[in-house]
Amino acid sequence: MGYLYSALWFIVAAVLxxxxxxxxxxxxxxxxxxxxxxxxxxxxxxxxxxMLSGIYGWILRIVSAVMLIGV
Structure with a gap:
């Protein structure tokens, strides 16, 4: 299922x-x-x-929060 999410993110980036x-x-x-x-x-x-838990999960959450607040 993770490969599907990964492909989805790449497709959205390409379409944009x-x-x-x-x-x-x-x-x-x-x-x-x-x-x-x-x-x-x-x-x-x-x-x-x-990569979705622990310190790596926090890095992803922080980057996502910065994108939500900054843009």
Missing amino acids: LIRFRKESAVVYILSGYFAFAGVWWLADQLAEAD
Whole structure:
């Protein structure tokens, strides 16, 4: 199921870059975040460490909170 989430994040990032890049500069920031989330979920599936709990989970939550508040 994690591979599906990872693919979803990459698809959303690609759609934002391809379709909406001319509308606003915020699209580049959002696409970067979605690509980051895709890499994170893919690393969670491929690595032995659980990337969604512990210190790694907090890193993901902090980056997500900054994106929610900052953008």
